[in-house]
Amino acid sequence: MLGEFMYCNPTKLHFGKHALDHLAEEMQNFGPKVLLAYGGGSIKQYGLYDQVMQILHDCAKEVIELPGVMPNPTVDKLYEGCALAREHDVDLILAVGGGSVCDYAKALSVSAWCKEDPWEKYYLRMEDVDNRIIPVGCVLTMVGTGSEMNGGSVITHPRQKLKIGHVFGENVFPKFSILNPELTYTLPQYQMVAGIYDIFNHILEQYFSGEDDNTTDYIAEGLMRSLIHSSRIAVKDPKNYEARSNIMWSATWALNTLLDKGKTTDWMVHMIGQSIGAYTDATHGMTLAAVSDAYYRFICPYGLAKFKRFAENVWNIDPNGKSDETVAAEGLSAMKEWMQQLGLVLHISELGVTEDMWEGIADGTFLLDGGYKTLTKEDVIQILRESM
């Protein structure tokens, strides 16, 4: 059953090989000062930096550069950006990069003019935004997080060993995003497959909740089937435009607020994965992949009907003559086999997790209650043990 909800997603997307051509027209909607946030050198290495700078200069923008946004953006980097954004009173934050840069841009968007410590207000206390918001635009170079069309923003506090995501409202969503699948070609295979699993897991986190009949879950199944199909092509042929464009489009719809409409959601793989990330600085998608098999087998008995449906509708498992438990288990095995084919990390020990970290990772895991079972700290430790 679809519960009560509001849906509104005003982000404008430009998609395709020539999507960057639309950056200039978007620039007309904003004032002259642009804070350009990006990560390491890859956008310079492949020429994207020069292209973007040229467009901004042609639009007579004053560009304030903010390089060095790291894969798990830190609170200290956020403070640095806040000072810069205030100093120049910027009119737009333009994120050029992957989900981390987009997440960071949104954090900065609400934090720059926040009168309190934004980490405490917006991440520790998860309060609503009540200060001036600087608009954000994105040029995406990596897919996975869906950050280009939502209000999500994950920030890491290394000293507190905390990695927290706040999902802001539609006034914080990017005003526009530029999605050119070809910009993702240069991504190393490890990052590509981590991103693919991040997408898949976003769908699972929303799919595995509720026993009700819900149109949203049928859409989720369609997205998963498409993603499985395209990922098998992309992992062998990373420059296959058809596959990479489908992956990019699936990523956007996996987490642009459609798939949770009228439902509760789970998000425990993300909670455990983010806590692992705070301890290891491992790639986000790999932290999810490495705990998924253990996690889903752990909760399967509590949501058996949905796991059976998952096996049949997503993995084409034939249910004839089998118990529900067997069908569900065969679905999870099919998922694991696909994950192995992609080359995902399936053991947290490979990400640097050691037994002495379990306690701290479990303590840093927020225990949410939207899924089929509300985990205890002991459950988390068991899942970590089985994920080693």
Place this chain on the structure above:
Amino acid sequence: MLGEFMYCNPTKLHFGKHALDHLAEEMQNFGPKVLLAYGGGSIKQYGLYDQVMQILHDCAKEVIELPGVMPNPTVDKLYEGCALAREHDVDLILAVGGGSVCDYAKALSVSAWCKEDPWEKYYLRMEDVDNRIIPVGCVLTMVGTGSEMNGGSVITHPRQKLKIGHVFGENVFPKFSILNPELTYTLPQYQMVAGIYDIFNHILEQYFSGEDDNTTDYIAEGLMRSLIHSSRIAVKDPKNYEARSNIMWSATWALNTLLDKGKTTDWMVHMIGQSIGAYTDATHGMTLAAVSDAYYRFICPYGLAKFKRFAENVWNIDPNGKSDETVAAEGLSAMKEWMQQLGLVLHISELGVTEDMWEGIADGTFLLDGGYKTLTKEDVIQILRESM
């Protein structure tokens, strides 16, 4: 392959049993004069009119009433509304009703301040909007058209025997729509199933194009599976909230611009159906249903691979040991069987079409070229003959 596209859908939706509670908050975004457009007496009969009027009065709105919007809104009704909207210089057009009322509200939105004849400018010549637009909000009482979250607007010119739809840009999309599935309970069964087929056909019109691998088509398959499932429940138990809410949500996503992204589209069933509507004033969804079987069997050989996929992924046809043609035909037979179960009209003669109308209906059918075969006038006549 996903082609180049822009996606932007800014309509805000309030969904659920208590969706109307949000009308008052939406009213804060608009000026004091509200043009209230609605159809016949049904919204008065079931109390919705009184509820809406109470909310508008509580919000201190001046209400200008425009009743009598007919199922296929006419150009004369449009002229009447234009005069009223200009005379009172209204700030908002609030459509309370089904897709026809929403379509009409959008037509009025762009036509009221149009300096030329809006029928000629926006329907016959399909020009872009370059005049003042009056914002539109919707309270939906019937599902099918998807008009609550798109720019589509179909207007009929009875004297010219023309029924033309213009798809306007996102500046004409409703600013908000109120979707309460319970408001659809009072709809007669005939209208309900016609609406269900309208939804299904919207998906087919976008699905049956292109041979490429495209995430959008997987989403379409998910929506179709959900709709088939829920329609079978709703036709036996029209007050089943779960089924009716899924149908309502499917209708919105079937035609809110997502399913055509990066694709060409077909729309020939709608072109033929609309021409039949101009001759018979028959219920829109029934005009589509009555020509669909003949139409899809006619184009099947030109898009065989997609019809095979449709049979397998939507209707669970087992392809083992069968030719592609057989699999595709079994899929279409399964669709026809489902249409019979719903009680849809499957013959245009039952809608009042007589042989002497074929020539005129074919002349009034716009021959589009996005589908698997560009029809000729003779093809249309053959499809009409086979639909009798």
